[in-house]
Amino acid sequence: MFGDYFSRALIAGIGLALIAGPLGCFVVWRRMAYFGDTMAHSALLGVALSIILSMNMTLGVFAVAALVAGALIVLQKQATLSTDALLGILSHSTLAVGLVLVGFLTTVRIDLMGFLFGDILAVSVEDIAIIYGGGVAIVGMLIFAWRPLLASTVSPELAEAEGLRPEASRLLLMILMASVIAIAMKLVGVLLITSLLIIPAATARRLSSTPEAMAIVAAVLGALAVVGGLFGSRTWDTASGPSIVVMALVVFLVSLAVPVTRLFGRREIHGT
Amino acid sequence: MDALASRETLITLENAGVSRAGRTLVSGVDLTIARGEIVTLIGPNGSGKSTTAKLATGVLKPSTGRVSRKAGLRIGYVPQKLSIDWTLPLTVERLMTLTGRYSRGEISAALEAVGAERLLKAAVQELSGGEFQRVLFARAMIRKPDLLVLDEPVQGVDFSGEVALYDLVRNIRDTTRSGILMISHDLHVVMAETDTVICLNGHVCCRGTPSAVQRSPEYLRLFGERGAGALALYQHHHDHEHHDDGCVVAEGHVHEHEHGEHVHGH
DSSP, X not given: OOSSHXXXXXXXXXXXXXXXXXXXXXXHHTTOHHHHHHHHHTHHHHHHHHHHTTXXXXXXXXXXXXXXXXXXXXXXXXXXXXHHHHHHHHHHHHHHHHHHHHHHOOSSOOOHHHHHHOOGGGOXXXXXXHHHHHHXXXXXXXXXXXXXXXXXXXXXXHHHHTTOOHHHHHHHHHHHHHHHHHHHHHHHOTTTXXXXXXXXXXXXXXXXXXXXXXXXXXXXXXXXXXXXXXXXXXXXXXXXXXXXXXXXXXXXXXXXXXXXXXXXXXXXXXXX | OHHHHTOOEEEEEEEEEEEETTEEEEEEEEEEEETTOXXXXXXXXXXXXXXXXXXXXXXXXXXXEEEEEOTTXXXXXEXXXXXXXXXXXXXXXXXXXXXXXXXXXXXXXXXXXXXXXXXXTSBGGGSOHHHHHHXXXXXXXXXXXXXXXXXXXXXXXXXXXXXXXXXXXXXHHHHHOOEEEEEESOTTEEETTOSEEEEESSSEEEEESHHHHHXXXXXXXXXXXXXXXXXXXXXXXXXXXXXXXXXXXXXXXXXXXXXXXXXXXX
């Protein structure tokens, strides 16, 4: 089953989509798309640093992404620049520093394109183990903390007043995002990770009437995009990572044709 | 005086204050909330109403003074305004279980109590301001809270909706015997049933029954003659029997003000 590169790519991609869908819903609900982008861009810095320090790459990427998230929280507390501007600074400077560092690495040859756009066809059995192991942990945490996560997404004040801890929820989401980015980088690359979080979730919105349904639909639609994208890339010999994103976009565009009101939110009016 | 006997104290603030980064947000607040009691905080923007409420609910720790709460105090919170993004699909039914797990029966009963049972399957984004506020009340009440915190409960609700919501607050107080802490940014509107109005401006500048507060020189100084003259007291059309512990609000007096400068259809 893991024999040929194509089925390995399919299994890895579907695994990633099943993680990214539910987490992506929170990214969409909390308007963290740009934040996700920033963390993803910092992944290249993580790659460079883990080569220099000769440590595990997934771990290095996770650490740098988490650090960037922490830096953002600290900078936000200063309240001098807007979050928007802070994200712009962090996003592009970490990407640039990463690129410069990669240039200094004369002893190791790095496939830069592979990191920027991913190389899902090169996943190993070990990568699949990381995706599914990490995935079970990430989705498990999401399910375990679902109610407080959702409550603090709807209203941090309300959650806080009723004894929940919205700051802890926010931190957990950031850690989960850093983990997904570390896992996904090899597959779709640092420039396309966020699309896998956002596009299936945004597509799922029109087809769901509860948050839980939206998370599940997003996971399924993401998997659909992976399968469609990979078969498309094999048929037309296109780059696999971008093909998956294009497929997700196609599904999104198709979903726009579905009239929203017919699927959910019918208001029951009887009596007065 | 059965009512007095059951007035278990829920929260006590003694000379409590909060400072952040060398700035005093609020200081010297004394406040108690008992079961079945309505306490209203009024004051201009930045006067420390929300900070005081957060001290009471335990979200903020006091930098000075003391805050004590009944052990295991359960709080129900009705937020000021809640704009739920379209991207988050949320039905009224799902909103009811936002911070806890409740059965279908409990959900229906809570919605029925606020007259919103027909909205069960509606998406929250399509509710009107008044409907949404009722649903938020139901959501807070399903928790069977000891203390209900209402943050500017009538904001964005039209006048008849306001009257209906104040009726609802009174009902909740009478039927559940929870304590109610209300924050009002509308300086001129206070429920007549409020037991204590606390007027804040970085500190407590005056306190007492609604009718006492509106006559106090501090209130007049803070809000000006014009503003103060317009203080409207929402008074239920029935007579009430609970004006027996110093919270006497004479009917005639209230109406005099109610119909003074504002013409209220009540």
